[in-house]
Amino acid sequence: MTSRTASMTALVLFVAAGTASEAAEDRSHLPLPVRPCAVCHGNEGISELAGFPNLAGQKAGYLVKQTTEMHLSARALLGLGAGGVEGPPTRHQSLWTEHRENRTMARQSVMLDDAGIQAIAGYFAAKPRACPPPGVTRGTKLTLVERCAVCHGEDGIGATPNVPNLAGQHRLYLADQIRKMRSAERGEVFIDAEIARASGVMGPQAVQVPEDQIDALALWFANSPCAERK
Numbered sequence: 596m597t598s599r600t601a602s603m604t605a606l607v608l609f610v611a612a613g614t615a616s617e618a619a620e621d622r623s624h625l626p627l628p629v630r631p632c633a634v635c636h637g638n639e640g641i642s643e644l645a646g647f648p649n650l651a652g653q654k655a656g657y658l659v660k661q662t663t664e665m666h667l668s669a670r671a672l673l674g675l676g677a678g679g680v681e682g683p684p685t686r687h688q689s690l691w692t693e694h695r696e697n698r699t700m701a702r703q704s705v706m707l708d709d710a711g712i713q714a715i716a717g718y719f720a721a722k723p724r725a726c727p728p729p730g731v732t733r734g735t736k737l738t739l740v741e742r743c744a745v746c747h748g749e750d751g752i753g754a755t756p757n758v759p760n761l762a763g764q765h766r767l768y769l770a771d772q773i774r775k776m777r778s779a780e781r782g783e784v785f786i787d788a789e790i791a792r793a794s795g796v797m798g799p800q801a802v803q804v805p806e807d808q809i810d811a812l813a814l815w816f817a818n819s820p821c822a823e824r825k
């Protein structure tokens with residue numbers, strides 16, 4: 596999928612999510628800064644569509660890092676400066692190792708400040724993560740799982756604050772992110788692409804995953820049973 600078709604897909608999903616849940620769902624009980632985010636990510640941080648990641652039970656430090664990266668790239672794109680958020684310089688720099696850009700999320704994160712980012716991250720991190728429905732299996736455990744487990748844990752619970760939990764995430768989203776980070780590491784994606792994700796730690800991991808193992812790894816970690824959660 597090219598970055599343009601991927602962003603079109605995100606846009607279509609957005610419109611679908613907006614019409615399906617916006618009218619029906621009351622968000623007035625949610626903290627103010629969380630409300631716009633809940634439209635796609637769910638009131639409890641569990642989204643209805645695989646294109647929108649679940650945020651429930653995710654590491655707060657990781658959520659802050661990702662939101663900050665998307666905020667900074669959105670600001671840089673518009674030439675606005677960092678906007679009171681600490682981060683790299685205000686201009687797009689092709690050598691940012693930690694870089695995440697997504698036009699759907701750019702619109703959402705561009706006006707946030709540090710306090711807002713922290714508050715939203717804290718809210719979603721405190722929610723219980725999604726558990727796989729009964730009877731759903733994790734599929735085959737590939738040899739590669741051992742390597743991923745060094746950081747993400749055998750059951751998809753990240754070892755340190757900046758390592759995301761993979762357990763309870765949409766498997767299609769996980770597979771998509773591995774492919775995005777692999778593309779960036781291979782130099783296939785330009786930094787002002789509409790969708791880009793580069794990670795100094797995960798990039799070198801992602802390039803080592805054979806294409807035909809990505810979906811199985813995503814399935815394994817996404818459907819880690821809740822009973823085994825730490």
Ligand code: HEC
Binds near residue numbers: 605636
């Ligand atoms: C219009 C739908 C939409 C809204 C509203 C939205 N997001 Fe997102 N969000 C997305 C999509 C799509 C992605 C996946 C981006 C990608 O593929 O890189 C995402 C990804 C994220 C991630 C990365 C999660 C991970 O596991 O790495 C975070 C954090 C996040 N959003 C926070 C927020 C916050 C905070 C708000 C509110 C200010 C918000 N989002 C509002 C669509 C949305």
Ligand code: HEC
Binds near residue numbers: 660746772793813
């Ligand atoms: C050396 C530690 C390390 C290893 C080993 C590792 N990862 Fe990661 N992974 C990370 C870090 C750190 C991030 C967050 C990257 C960022 O901040 O953008 C991440 C992010 C991810 C994400 C994105 C999650 C999200 O919510 O968007 C996926 C998917 C992922 N890793 C899968 C894997 C798989 C599959 C393997 C094994 C092939 C693996 N990782 C091996 C450290 C690691």
